[in-house]
Amino acid sequence: MPEMTQSDTPQQTPGERTMIRLDKLTKRYPGQPGAAVEELTLDIPAGSIVVFVGPSGCGKTTTMKLINRLIEPTSGRIHLDGQDVTRIPVHQLRRRIGYAIQQGGLFPHRTVADNIATVPKMLGWDRARITARVDELLEMVGLDPEAYRGRRPGQLSGGQQQRVGVARALAGDPQVMLMDEPFGAIDPLNREALQNEFLRIQARLHKTIVFVTHDIDEAVKMGDRIALFGDGGRVLQYDTPERLLADPADRAVAEFIGAGAAVRRLSLARIGSLAVPGPPVVERAADAQARAAALARAAESGEEYVLVVDEDRRPVAWLATAGARRPGEGPAAGEEVPLLTPMGPGHTLFDALDHMLSSNASAVAVVDGDGRYRGVLGMDAVRTLINSQALHTADGSKLQEV
Amino acid sequence: MTFFEFFAQNRADVLDATVEHAVLVLEGLGLAVLIGLPVAVLTYRTGYPRAAVLGVAGLLLTIPSYALFGLLITPLGLGNGPSIVALTLYALLPVLRNAIVGLREVDPAVTESARAMGMGRLRVLTTVELPLAWPVVLAGLRVATQLLLSIAAIAAAVNGPGLGNLILDGLATAGTPFAVYLTLEGAAGIVVLAVLFELLFAAVNRLTTPRGLGA
Structure with a gap:
């Protein structure tokens, strides 16, 4: 690691x-x-x-x-x-x-x-x-x-x-x-x-x-x-x-x-050692056409947001799809929402869940040790991980940088 | 003849007596420290022995000073001997009690850390416990000194040295013109000594209390 x-x-x-x-x-x-x-x-x-x-x-x-x-x-x-x-x-x-x-x-x-x-x-x-x-x-x-x-x-x-x-x-x-x-x-x-x-x-x-x-x-x-x-x-x-x-x-x-x-077991599962789903992202430099295509693809697969990354593939913002709009609230389709702290390898599932609940987000961006895009963890993904055997055998060694 | 004229005549005697008085007090105090400190170190962590030595020292303090000086004539004769021993016995309680209290007040977590780092018993005592107990020990010495300054006046009754002789002379010649002057000189000498010792202790306290002990 x-x-x-x-x-x-x-x-x-x-x-x-x-x-x-x-x-x-x-x-x-x-x-x-x-x-x-x-x-x-x-x-x-x-x-x-x-x-x-x-x-x-x-x-x-x-x-x-x-x-x-x-x-x-x-x-x-x-x-x-x-x-x-x-x-x-x-x-x-x-x-x-x-x-x-x-x-x-x-x-x-x-x-x-x-x-x-x-x-x-x-x-x-x-x-x-x-x-x-x-x-x-x-x-x-x-x-x-x-x-x-x-x-x-x-x-x-x-x-x-x-x-x-x-x-x-x-x-x-x-x-x-x-x-x-x-x-x-x-x-x-x-x-x-x-x-x-x-x-x-x-x-x-x-x-x-x-x-x-x-x-x-x-x-x-x-x-x-x-x-x-x-x-x-x-x-x-x-x-x-x-x-x-x-x-x-x-x-x-x-x-x-x-x-x-x-x-408590959630706080033992480090995200760095877990398999995280990696849906497609859109580059910040991409033109309107590419953005629209990415949004359409995401909307089709039921995603509410697409992650925007910079030229070093560091997550910078979320791009709302039409599905993110709730009656009376939420961003319009195509609107960019600023990204809060992404989760690094040292963070735990507990941190991810805590972050989602406290910032009222449905997903968190996951990055590697250099801050580059690794994937997206949503509520569903967390639930799957909790129930999977992966968590039970997760490498819980404390000997790593926190 | 006024008091000051009288004093001008015998001030050499008064000065001698004052120095003797101070030396006598320091001798008594020194012996009390030499006895009291080791006894405190040996007993402060015990139960009955500690209670016993404090009890004995407390009892000694209740003996009327005239009686104690007098009783000591039989084994020690007249003069310096019984005077020093009597003062030592009176100083024991404040010295002993403060040393025991000071040592017992040292935070057990601190001494345990010291032991856990591999310090021997003697090293813990000399480098941790005694320095931390020192302000309390010193306060005991201060109280003992004030106590001895006044009790030392009785030494004159057993032919001992000090300002007590002036007071005793004054009492012996009661009714004569100079009786009051003599007594006054003796008492004033003791007061002056008390002030000087206070200043000395304040200076020692400032110089020797380890920094960081809230002094």
């Missing part, structure tokens, strides 16, 4: 190699009846995002903290890249594992640069390398190094603190990242932007990430795989988001996913 050409390294297929193996992990707290985590066995593939999702108190955060030994297990084993974590000195282990939590957990008395430099300093990097690394990371998370490296966390907004938190977790270039509701305390708009940016960063870095959230929508969006936790630290289902939504293992899973699973 063209949108992946920015990657530094060729994309690995997630699941080639196990990075973290949880083996019959149990954690009990003295004086509490049930176990916080019970006999948990889970393989986390290298280079992928695994989301732990579940209601509060289900043991997802506890499980995450067992991995970097912030909490020691009662029994069971954890292997990091084939190595038993209890055989690695705990400080070394933690310096190999990035850690980002809600609201960042930044050191309020240190500058942004010093916060990010925490692990590199402990790893003994020299000053020049640390400075370069800090600036690189600030740019990666979308903060201008000049403006931000000398600030204190108290001078940043919640979203900016979160970005610095992610940068700090990435600083020592760890193979593994643990993230506990890292975007939890952010307003929905900024949250979505941060999620997208994080997926973009991950598409380049291919870290192995354990991501904890209580929000199933966030889990579906971020996860290559989702481990759905139930009460008492048991995993009810461990699956790809597509399979989790399409085929919940039991009632408890279905209940947690809640209503709207079908709609």
Whole structure:
């Protein structure tokens, strides 16, 4: 896909190699009846995002903290890249594992640069390398190094603190990242932007990430795989988001996913990976005769609009046919209607449907990664795609530019 | 003879006594910090031990100062010894309590992040917890200093140094023309010291509070 050409390294297929193996992990707290985590066995593939999702108190955060030994297990084993974590000195282990939590957990008395430099300093990097690394990371998370490296966390907004938190977790270039509701305390708009940016960063870095959230929508969006936790630290289902939504293992899973699973699946189907019908278009430079012919052809096949493209085959407008006219409203036949945003390969069926409903359009133009015409998606086409097997097997990999 | 004529005559004595007073207070405070800070670090995350040390320090503060200075004569004799120890005991509560409160107020998410990044216990304490607790610790030292400045006047009762001697002399010669002058000199010296220490603490606070802590 063209949108992946920015990657530094060729994309690995997630699941080639196990990075973290949880083996019959149990954690009990003295004086509490049930176990916080019970006999948990889970393989986390290298280079992928695994989301732990579940209601509060289900043991997802506890499980995450067992991995970097912030909490020691009662029994069971954890292997990091084939190595038993209890055989690695705990400080070394933690310096190999990035850690980002809600609201960042930044050191309020240190500058942004010093916060990010925490692990590199402990790893003994020299000053020049640390400075370069800090600036690189600030740019990666979308903060201008000049403006931000000398600030204190108290001078940043919640979203900016979160970005610095992610940068700090990435600083020592760890193979593994643990993230506990890292975007939890952010307003929905900024949250979505941060999620997208994080997926973009991950598409380049291919870290192995354990991501904890209580929000199933966030889990579906971020996860290559989702481990759905139930009460008492048991995993009810461990699956790809597509399979989790399409085929919940039991009632408890279905209940947690809640209503709207079908709609959520739409947000997993990227238009770039779907077959889109490509009706004929008319060139903007075409003369009146050619336009009339195109309109007649479209009207014959029941289309209401014909797409107008420019010389680079980029969609620019819709041309109304006689069929677009409703009594008392709508454009006259032959009238051009301006084209709103076309859908690129990174957009999902959910975006397309949302766009149609919110702009009261009956179809959206679909373009490739360079903005050139690929096809037209109408309501009928979306319905066909939803019902087709194509959606069930759609490539839902998150490792692409959004 | 007016007060100012009297002061002109014995100002060297007053100045000596003031310096002694300040040194005595700083000695008591210093010892209290040397004892209180480690005890705070050892106990702030515990339950019973923390309650116990705070209880003991609180109890010490309720002992009437005359009695405490007097009681210390038996083991420590007269002079500097009992004076310093008594002041140390009085300063313990503000020093200890503020240090414990300051350390406990550090956001757990911050210390957890520090641990999760691979910082050892000592590094978390010295580079994260103590700097963040520092403004509260310093406020404790400030309160302790003000407390000790006035209590230190009692040291004269056990032959200790300081401005208390002027006050005691004044009381001993009550009814004579200069009794009031002596007492006034002692009290004024303490007030002046209190103002100077306040200014000192304000400066230290400004210079040592990490930026970004809302100071």
